Amino acid sequence: xxKKKIGIIGGGISGTALGWNLCLYDDAExxxxxxxxxxxxxxxxxxxxxxxxxxxxxxxxxxxxxYGFETYLKMEAExxxxxxxxxxxxxVCATSEKEVKRIKAGIALARSAGYTGEYITDxxxxxxxxxxxxxxxxxxxxxxKDDGYFDGxxxxxxxxxxxxxxxxxxxxxxxxxxxxxxxxxxxxxxTKDGDTxxxxxxxxxxxxxxxxxxxxAGLDVxxxxxxxxxxxxxxxxxxxxxxFPILKFPAFYALRAGNNIFIxxxxxSMNLDDPMHAGQWDPDRLPEREGTxxxxxxxxxxxxxxxxxxLTDAGLxxxxxxxxxxxxxxxxxxxDTPVKNYLLATGYGGNGVIEAPAVSRDLAKYIMRGESTxxxxxxxxxxxxxxxxx
Amino acid sequence: MKIAVCVKYVPVDxxxxxxxxxxxxxxSSGAGEINPADRYAVEMARQLSEEDGVSFDVxxxxxxxxxxxxxxxxxxxxxxxxLLSDIAFAGSDTLGTAAVLAAALKKYGPYDLVLTGNAxxxxxxxxxxPMLAQMLGVPDVTNAVEAETDGKTAILKKKDGNTLYxxxxxxxxxxxxxxxxxxxxxxxxxxxxxxxxxxxDTVSAADLGLDPDTLGQAGxxxxxxxxxxxxxxKQGIELIGSVDEKARDFADTVDKIQQAIGGGKHA
Ligand SMILES: Cc1cc2nc3c(=O)[nH]c(=O)nc-3n(C[C@H](O)[C@H](O)[C@H](O)COP(=O)(O)OP(=O)(O)OC[C@H]3O[C@@H](n4cnc5c(N)ncnc54)[C@H](O)[C@@H]3O)c2cc1C
Numbered sequence: 001x002x003k004k005k006i007g008i009i010g011g012g013i014s015g016t017a018l019g020w021n022l023c024l025y026d027d028a029e030x031x032x033x034x035x036x037x038x039x040x041x042x043x044x045x046x047x048x049x050x051x052x053x054x055x056x057x058x059x060x061x062x063x064x065x066x067y068g069f070e071t072y073l074k075m076e077a078e079x080x081x082x083x084x085x086x087x088x089x090x091x092v093c094a095t096s097e098k099e100v101k102r103i104k105a106g107i108a109l110a111r112s113a114g115y116t117g118e119y120i121t122d123x124x125x126x127x128x129x130x131x132x133x134x135x136x137x138x139x140x141x142x143x144x145k146d147d148g149y150f151d152g153x154x155x156x157x158x159x160x161x162x163x164x165x166x167x168x169x170x171x172x173x174x175x176x177x178x179x180x181x182x183x184x185x186x187x188x189x190x191t192k193d194g195d196t197x198x199x200x201x202x203x204x205x206x207x208x209x210x211x212x213x214x215x216x217a218g219l220d221v222x223x224x225x226x227x228x229x230x231x232x233x234x235x236x237x238x239x240x241x242x243x244f245p246i247l248k249f250p251a252f253y254a255l256r257a258g259n260n261i262f263i264x265x266x267x268x269s270m271n272l273d274d275p276m277h278a279g280q281w282d283p284d285r286l287p288e289r290e291g292t293x294x295x296x297x298x299x300x301x302x303x304x305x306x307x308x309x310x311l312t313d314a315g316l317x318x319x320x321x322x323x324x325x326x327x328x329x330x331x332x333x334x335x336d337t338p339v340k341n342y343l344l345a346t347g348y349g350g351n352g353v354i355e356a357p358a359v360s361r362d363l364a365k366y367i368m369r370g371e372s373t374x375x376x377x378x379x380x381x382x383x384x385x386x387x388x389x390x
Numbered sequence: 391m392k393i394a395v396c397v398k399y400v401p402v403d404x405x406x407x408x409x410x411x412x413x414x415x416x417x418s419s420g421a422g423e424i425n426p427a428d429r430y431a432v433e434m435a436r437q438l439s440e441e442d443g444v445s446f447d448v449x450x451x452x453x454x455x456x457x458x459x460x461x462x463x464x465x466x467x468x469x470x471x472x473l474l475s476d477i478a479f480a481g482s483d484t485l486g487t488a489a490v491l492a493a494a495l496k497k498y499g500p501y502d503l504v505l506t507g508n509a510x511x512x513x514x515x516x517x518x519x520p521m522l523a524q525m526l527g528v529p530d531v532t533n534a535v536e537a538e539t540d541g542k543t544a545i546l547k548k549k550d551g552n553t554l555y556x557x558x559x560x561x562x563x564x565x566x567x568x569x570x571x572x573x574x575x576x577x578x579x580x581x582x583x584x585x586x587x588x589x590x591d592t593v594s595a596a597d598l599g600l601d602p603d604t605l606g607q608a609g610x611x612x613x614x615x616x617x618x619x620x621x622x623x624k625q626g627i628e629l630i631g632s633v634d635e636k637a638r639d640f641a642d643t644v645d646k647i648q649q650a651i652g653g654g655k656h657a
Contacts (some may be wrong), residue, residue, distance in 0.1 A: 081630040154630070178603075234576055290402045291421030294461075294586040301583040315576025321421070 003029040006367060007189050007199035009176045009213055010034065012043040013152050014345045015205035016159035017356040021364035023166035027050040028281040028368055030168040031161070031197065033189065035175035040206045041283070044354065045230065045322035046152040047255055047262055050354050051090040052144050053386050054248045055099070055268060057351050058268025062109045064358040064375065071357035072150050075158055088256060090246040091129055092142040093307070099250065103115040103142035110144060130247060132235070132310020144221025149246060149265030151256055179216040179342065186217060186342035201367055203343045208323040210346040217342045221333070222384045225323035226270040226278045228350070229296040232260040233314035250302050260317055263300055267324055267350025283305055283323050290319040324349045327384060334359050334379040335366060343367070343380060391541045391561075393446035394501040395435045395463060396491050396522070397428035399456035400512045412503075413617040422461040427507030431567040432463050433574040434537055435505055445469045447498060449477055451490050457590060464585035465577030469577060471590035472498060478595045481607030484513070488521035490605065493598040495526060502561045503544060508568040519566035526564065531557055534565035535572070 006022055008015045011034025021030045049056075050069045052121040057065055072083040091349070094100045100119070119142050120126050123135035129143060148376075160170050171191075178190035179202060188198040204221075206213045214221030244256040251269045255262050270277040275293050299379035304311045327333060333347040344361055349356055362373040399422045424432075435446035448463035450456045451474040460471035474490050482490065495501055504526065509516035518530070523530030536547035537553075539561065546565055548555045577585070595602050603609060627643060629636040 059533045079630065080632050154628075157628075233579065237580075287402045287421035289421075290423045297579065298583050298586065301579045302577065312580050315578055316582050317576055 003027050003028055004201065004368065005029045005199045006031070006201045006203065007197055007203055008032045008203045009189065010041070010205035010207065011036075011038045011156065011160065011170065011172070012041045012205065012207055012368060013039065013046075013156050013159075013352050013356045014207060014348060014360070015203075016156040016163065016358035018167055018203060018205060018345055018363060019170070020159040020163040020166070020208050020332060021360040022367065023163045023168040025364065025368040028364075030163065031199075032168070032170045033174045033176050033191065034170065034172050035192075037172060038160045038170065039153035039210070042228075042322050042324065043152035043156055044291055045228065045320050046353055047230070047253070047264060048084070048150040048152045048155075049246050049253070049255060050091075050150060050322070051092070051246055051248065052110040052113075052117060052147045053103060053142055054092045054253075055102060055250060056091060056248075056266070057354055059102065059105050059109065059357075061375075062106075065354050065362070066109075066113055067358040068354045068356065069147065070154060075155065076150075079158070082154060084093050084154040085148060086150075086256070087146070087148040088245050089143065089145040090135075090147050090248060091126070092248040093133075093138040094140050094142070095250060097139070100139055107142050107144075110146075113145045115144060117146075119143075129242075130245060131242070133247075134307055134309050137307045143245070147246070150353060155353070173287040174218070176213065178288070179213070181217060181339060181342070198229065199341075201341050201343060203363075203367070204344055205345045207346055207348065207352070208325040208346065210325060211280060212282075214344075216278070217312075217337070217339045219337055219339055221344065221346065223325045223327055223333070223347045224272045224278045225281050225283070226267060226272070226326045226349070227276075227293070227296070228264060228267070228322040228324050229292045229319065230262055230264045230322070231292070231297060231300065231319045232257060232262055232317045233311060234260055234317050235311065236313045236315075249303065249307060252300055253312070254308070261311065261314065263298055263311070265277055265299055267326070268330060270324075270326070272326065272328065278326070281323060286321060286323065289318055289320045292319045326350075329383075332359065332379050333381050334363055335372075335376050335381065337381050338385075344357070391441075391444045391502045391539065392499070393435045393438060393444065393503045393505060394449060394495050394499065394505065395428070395431050395446055395451045395468070396423040396495075396506045396518075397432065397459045397463060398507070398510045399423070399450055399452045399459040400425045400510055408617045413614045416419075420455060421599040422455055422458065424462050425507050425510045425512075427509060427511070427567065427569040428459070429462075429507075429574045430569060430571040431505040431507050431571045432468075433467055434497075434565075434567050435468075436466050436575060437572070438503075438537060438539065439467055439569050447472065447501075449474065449491060449494055449498075451475070451482070451487055460590050461582070461585045461588075462577060462592070464588055466575060470498065471588070473590055473592045474598075475592055476596075476602075476605075476606045478593040478602035478608075481610065481612040482605060483612040484515050485611050486518040486605050486609050488525055490598065490600065491518070491522050491597075492525035493600055494593060497593075497598060500562065502541065503539065504528070504535070504562070504564040506564070506566045508566045510621055516566070519564060523564035526562070528560050528562045528564050530564040530566070531559065532566045533568050535568065536564060570621075
């Protein structure tokens with residue numbers, strides 16, 4: 001049986017999820033090139049929340065969210081710790097009637113899939129769930145105990161191990177420096193070591209690096225970098241005697257991370273035209289930690305003053321900066337590009353952990369069988385090309 | 391009683407290359423943080439300043455970004471913050487750095503107690519504190535893990551290996567504080583945000599009356615002949631699975647290490 005040879009650039013959650021899904025086809029021969037370690041890029045700095053209902057991904061893509069969540073639950077059930085699940089539940093606070101409607105729809109969807117979820121207006125109950133909240137500033141809150149956050153790096157490594165079990169190859173420390181293009185068609189890649197690899201299909205899964213790898217294929221990949229500035233704070237109580245749920249507000253979110261609370265401005269509140277929020281930078285220059293701007297800490301403080309006064313006197317322990325690869329419509333770019341056989345699975349922005357499983361499942365089927373899906377059609381590169389020309 | 395804390399803003403990055411010509415360190419990002427040991431010096435000052443009539447100021451020599459180290463100290467209660475910034479300071483060796491700090495402390499002082507970190511985690515010479523004491527003409531105690539003062543004298547606990555010496559010195563004096571000396575308080579969000587808005591002084595060589603030719607690379611008395619990039623050999627092994635699986639994997643790992651170093655299998 002002749003096999004289809006696929007080269008994947010990038011071993012983050014995008015590349016490894018795709019690699020594993022491709023290896024489920026016995027006529028696929030898959031190689032992942034990762035210039036660092038598996039899951040060391042954006043994925044390593046992720047919050048990893050996969051909430052049953054919140055505003056991070058439109059309810060239109062509910063199935064994507066559910067598929068991601070259940071993929072990781074199954075991973076975790078197969079081997080405890082392999083998805084790094086921390087089941088804290090989520091409290092989604094509504095600050096407008098529009099939000100209330102969206103949250104209630106999300107709850108209905110979660111319940112239809114067999115999970116618990118309720119919309120709470122009793123302020124005392126909300127306060128019992130998260131005592132440090134100012135319940136006066138919200139209309140109500142959606143709450144579920146069933147979800148939580150995962151560890152993107154663990155997941156990537158688990159996908160990588162599962163992929164290798166199925167005969168896939170992972171080249172760690174292998175930087176792709178050239179995409180071989182002949183007559184407008186991708187034919188393979190070259191690495192920093194000078195090795196050349198031939199492929200039938202090359203998939204670029206390099207997240208915020210895809211601007212640079214795209215250039216290697218002669219493409220202008222329309223992604224922007226939004227600053228993901230995460231701060232780790234220690235609540236004044238030091239050790240909380242309750243489970244701090246994932247806390248979602250439209251402009252920010254918070255979740256527990258050991259004895260710290262991870263706080264971050266939400267990805268949908270970023271403005272691609274504001275140079276403090278977004279730009280096009282070099283992810284290789286990102287520091288391992290720190291590198292954050294005063295702007296973000298000021299922003300979060302003012303949000304907390306209004307909404308979570310219990311965190312205003314939290315101690316600032318550490319921080320990190322990362323770049324989300326974001327498109328103009330905040331949805332990923334998946335599938336074909338104007339360069340034949342050079343595909344993209346990038347631009348996951350602030351939702352890569354949620355979206356990678358469903359996207360990878362569909363993209364693998366497309367690569368191996370040529371069958372597209374509604375999701376791939378909606379998240380195709382061509383939608384952005386059209387917008388560019390308008 | 392006035393205390394001065396001298397802090398350094400150091401790069402956070404471990405991705406460092408060495409310029410083959412100048413032997414200077416080339417970092418992939420410009421991000422930095424207050425030198426780890428200096429946090430303990432700030433904490434010592436903060437604790438002493440809890441006494442009535444005791445206050446502390448903070449000084450750093452570095453580029454504009456070094457103001458972050460000042461803001462950290464201000465969030466923890468530093469009254470005045472001074473950024474010593476001048477192109478003439480760039481490339482200073484330890485002697486040059488101490489000279490700039492000494493001039494600044496004289497301008498803003500007098501100070502009863504000067505605190506520094508024991509060593510910076512980039513240069514790691516540990517020389518600046520003692521040199522500064524020499525230039526100020528005050529006694530100095532390195533590795534000071536605890537301090538008490540009555541405003542005229544200071545009782546300092548100096549750690550030397552496993553021995554703790556209790557030393558008494560007249561003030562003014564200088565003490566350098568090692569990493570781990572105490573438990574630094576974290577700046578709260580509220581205090582950090584307030585500190586981010588606060589003004590600090592920016593001071594140049596001319597403001598200090600220093601001759602630029604005696605400073606920076608031009609005035610350096612030491613020459614860097616080589617810099618070696620040492621890569622850590624330690625590698626973490628992540629154990630995943632249930633507690634039993636983790637325990638089994640851990641035991642296997644210990645066995646492998648023991649075999650590799652020629653030891654027997656553990657019981
Ligand atoms: C602070 C923060 C919080 C987040 N919170 C959430 C959340 O709660 N839920 C959620 O779903 N998502 C969240 N995200 C988003 C999510 O983490 C990302 O969308 C996702 O990790 C992107 O994965 P990726 O594989 O596309 O990119 P990356 O993880 O960046 O992987 C790209 C990989 O490509 C490699 N690479 C680059 N160039 C080359 C080359 N030339 N050759 C070989 N390899 C190369 C890099 O080393 C890297 O490992 C968050 C992100 C951040 C930063």
